[in-house]
Amino acid sequence: MSQDAERETKPGNGKRKETVYFGYGSNLWLHQMLDLRCKTATYLGVARLEGYRWIINGRGYANVVEVSSPEEEEVSGEENKYKNVVFGLVYTLRAKDEEELDKNEGVPVAYTKEYLACDFWADPKSPRKPGWVDITKPPTKEKVEMLVYIDRERVDEARPKKEYVYRMNRGIEDAVRLGVPQGYVEEVMRRFIPEEGDEKGEVEKLARRQAGRFEDESGVFVRDG
Numbered sequence: 043m044s045q046d047a048e049r050e051t052k053p054g055n056g057k058r059k060e061t062v063y064f065g066y067g068s069n070l071w072l073h074q075m076l077d078l079r080c081k082t083a084t085y086l087g088v089a090r091l092e093g094y095r096w097i098i099n100g101r102g103y104a105n106v107v108e109v110s111s112p113e114e115e116e117v118s119g120e121e122n123k124y125k126n127v128v129f130g131l132v133y134t135l136r137a138k139d140e141e142e143l144d145k146n147e148g149v150p151v152a153y154t155k156e157y158l159a160c161d162f163w164a165d166p167k168s169p170r171k172p173g174w175v176d177i178t179k180p181p182t183k184e185k186v187e188m189l190v191y192i193d194r195e196r197v198d199e200a201r202p203k204k205e206y207v208y209r210m211n212r213g214i215e216d217a218v219r220l221g222v223p224q225g226y227v228e229e230v231m232r233r234f235i236p237e238e239g240d241e242k243g244e245v246e247k248l249a250r251r252q253a254g255r256f257e258d259e260s261g262v263f264v265r266d267g
Contacts, residue, residue, distance in 0.1 A: 059137070060084075060134040060135060060136055061134065061135045061140055061189050062086070062132060062133075062134055062135075062186065062187070062188045062189065063083075063132065063133045063134070063135050063140075063143070063188060063189045064089050064091065064130045064131075064132055064158070064160055064188040064189065064190050065130050065131050065132075065133060066091070066096060066104060066106060066128050066129070066130035066190075067103060067104030067105075067210070067213070068103075068104070068206065068209040068210055068212075068213050068253070069131070069133075069143075069213070070130065070131055070210075070213030070214065070216055070217040070222075071209055071210075071212040071213035071216055071253070072085065072131075072172070072216045073212070073253070074209060074212070074213070074253040074254075075131075075133065076133075078253050078254040079139075079142060079143060079146060079253075079254070080133070080135060080139035080142060080143060081139075082136045082138065082139055083133045083134060083135050083136070083139045084133060084134045085131065085132070085133055085165065085172050086132040086133060086134060086162075086164060086165060087131075087132050087162060087163050087164040087165040087175055087182070087220075087221075088129065088130070088131060088132065088162075088163045088165075088175050088177055088220060088221045088222060089129070089130055089131075089132045089160040089161060089162045089163070089186070089188060090127055090128070090129050090130075090160060090161045090177070090181075091106065091127065091128040091129075091130065091158055091160045091190065092126070092127050092160075092161070093108060093109050093126060093127075094106040094107060094108055094109065094126065094127070094128045094158075095107045095109065095125065095126055095128070095230075096128045096230050096231060097197075097199050097234065098199065098200055098201065098202045098206075098234040098235075099193055099196040099197060099198065099199070099200055100196045100198055100200045100260075101152065101193075101196055101200075101258070101260040101262055102200060102201065102202050102203035102206060102259065102260055103152075103202070103203065103206055103260075104210070105153075105192065105193045105196065105197065106128050106190065106192055107197045109126050122229075123225070123229075124223070124225060124226040124229045124230050125229075125230075127226075128230075129177075129217070129222045129223065129226050130160075130217075130222075131216070131217060131220060131222075132160075132162060132188065135189070140189075143191075145265055145266060145267055146255075146256040146265070147191045147256075148258060148262065148263040148265070149191070151262060151263040152193060152258065152260075152262050152263050153191040153192060153193050154191075154192060154193070154194065155189060155190075155191060155192075156189075156190050156192050157187045157188065157189060157190070158187065158188060158190045158192075159185040159186065159187055159188075160185070160186055160187075160188050161181040161183075161184050161185065161186075162181055162182055162183045162184075162186045162188075163175040163176070163177050163179075163181055163182050163221065164182040164183075165220070172220055173220070174219065174220060174221050175220065175221035176221065177221055177222075177223065199234070201234070202234055202235060203259050203260075204245050205245055205248040205249040205252055205259075206249070206252075207235055207236060208245060208246055208249035209249050209252065209253055210231070210235045211235065211237065214227055214231060214235065
């Protein structure tokens with residue numbers, strides 16, 4: 043891992059490392075990520091991962107799939123500008139945050155952990171009051187290595203779980219507010235995530251439970267701890 047992927051801090055009287063994490067699925071939802079799952083994590087800004095496509099995979103959850111050939115990387119026309127890129131929100135994780143996120147993500151069964159180079163736009167405001175960033179301007183840093191949870195096995199497109207639609211829509215709202223392009227949402231994410239799903243009653247209750255303590259509906263893994 044590069045020095046960009048980890049940095050030393052000094053909480054209390056000892057040194058501790060923080061991991062820079064790229065969230066592209068339901069962890070776009072700030073409430074889920076910062077209030078429920080990783081309470082000592084910090085929001086940093088927006089990032090873009092190139093050479094990957096965003097999908098919902100066979101488990102019913104988000105995944106990024108690496109572009110497999112040069113032909114796939116060739117994107118022509120304004121309407122296809124987001125075909126082979128993934129936008130996400132960036133956070134720093136302390137060790138306890140990362141351990142908890144590993145459980146929620148089902149490492150190493152549902153996802154594995156990789157460090158991939160992303161373009162990064164830093165949030166100009168306080169981490170406690172995230173602000174909008176302009177991704178039409180040059181990145182604050184180019185090719186910063188970030189932790190990405192990725193499923194290299196389940197790479198075929200499928201439909202999302204109903205409760206996941208609710209969580210993704212909350213994440214999309216936050217992501218657009220913070221600078222993720224609306225065009226990316228419409229061209230890429232809306233292929234899988236409808237704006238209005240069955241988001242009331244039991245579906246909403248389940249989604250909010252899943253936001254706090256995820257239990258895999260696909261049966262691929264059982265959360266430990």
